[in-house]
Amino acid sequence: MPPAGRLPKGQAHPCPIARSLDIAGQWWSMRILTDAFYGISRFDEFEKSLGIAPTVLKRRLAELVEGGLLERRAYSAKPLRYDYVLTQCGRDFWPVIVALMDWGNRHRAPEGESLVLINRATGRRVEPVMKEESSGKRITADDHILGPGPVASDHIRRRTAFGAAKRKDPALRPDFLFK
Amino acid sequence: MPPAGRLPKGQAHPCPIARSLDIAGQWWSMRILTDAFYGISRFDEFEKSLGIAPTVLKRRLAELVEGGLLERRAYSAKPLRYDYVLTQCGRDFWPVIVALMDWGNRHRAPEGESLVLINRATGRRVEPVMKEESSGKRITADDHILGPGPVASDHIRRRTAFGAAKRKDPALRPDFLFK
Helix, strand or coil: CCCCCCCCCCCCCCCHHHHHHHHHCCHHHHHHHHHHHHCCCEHHHHHHHHCCCHHHHHHHHHHHHHCCCEEEEEEECCCCEEEEEECHHHHCCHHHHHHHHHHHHHHCCCCCCCEEEEECCCCCEECEEEEECCCCCECCCCCEEEEECCCCCHHHHHHHHHHHHHCCCHHHCHHHCCC | CCCCCCCCCCCCCCCHHHHHHHHHCCHHHHHHHHHHHHCCCEHHHHHHHHCCCHHHHHHHHHHHHHCCCEEEEEEECCCCEEEEEECHHHHCCHHHHHHHHHHHHHHCCCCCCCEEEEECCCCCEECEEEEECCCCCECCCCCEEEEECCCCCHHHHHHHHHHHHHCCCHHHCHHHCCC
């Protein structure tokens, strides 16, 4: 469990990766979210697809709604029933899901691939790659680093500077950043 | 907790996303992995950077080594001390880390960005985007879907077909796939 902080839930850590892990670090939340991308939207559908206990499903759906990733839309008044639909915030989790699938296929699927990414227009399989938006250059751990943003805390600055010093990385010299 | 399966640890589920979640679903493992990308490699460095309890750190490092994401390299014989260094398998987690950072910056950083991605060659900030490797086309939840791979289980086929039927998606008609 992450240590508790004084900031609101989901913002207890200055690091945006840590904040995203409040969602991504939850096994069932991520599986529900993945199912939502398949188009699954109803309580009994999630239950059947995932084999999840109703009490857990109820709690996780509520958290995903509270976290802004899903929204409830009533599809029946009597009895009151909801579709759980991805919001834009939830849809923006797509690259995380795709990256997880790609890593799983590469490193945890010795028997072959159970799931692939398909371009809907062509019906063909495509390979997902993280690239720079402007240049289209592939983003790699060799060519890119995490650096302090405009509101980086002292702790984040120390952490990024530590790595930069260890790797003798000129790109993180203070006078080299944000110019 | 995920339900136990009969397959080896990390392969108890046919879905590659579920398998990746055995790593990504662990708060501390992900924070250690992120630190490793900063260049942090020694036990006391992780401890100091993350404020993590030594017992937890020891267990998580062992899991990441066992899982093939980190490898130990002795840097001192007396006393015996190790660097924990990313393997290729660990380095391949980079797109997941980058995607998590991007989502956190977009949706969990109302005060501004604490962390950004920097191109080491230019020292400039870049925006990460998931694209098709071959065409460079942006991968979106509108234009792309998860579909059954060559060794998809019946359950995965049902799940993908369910979503496709619900969305009336021609790209997942069996005769449209893998042609």
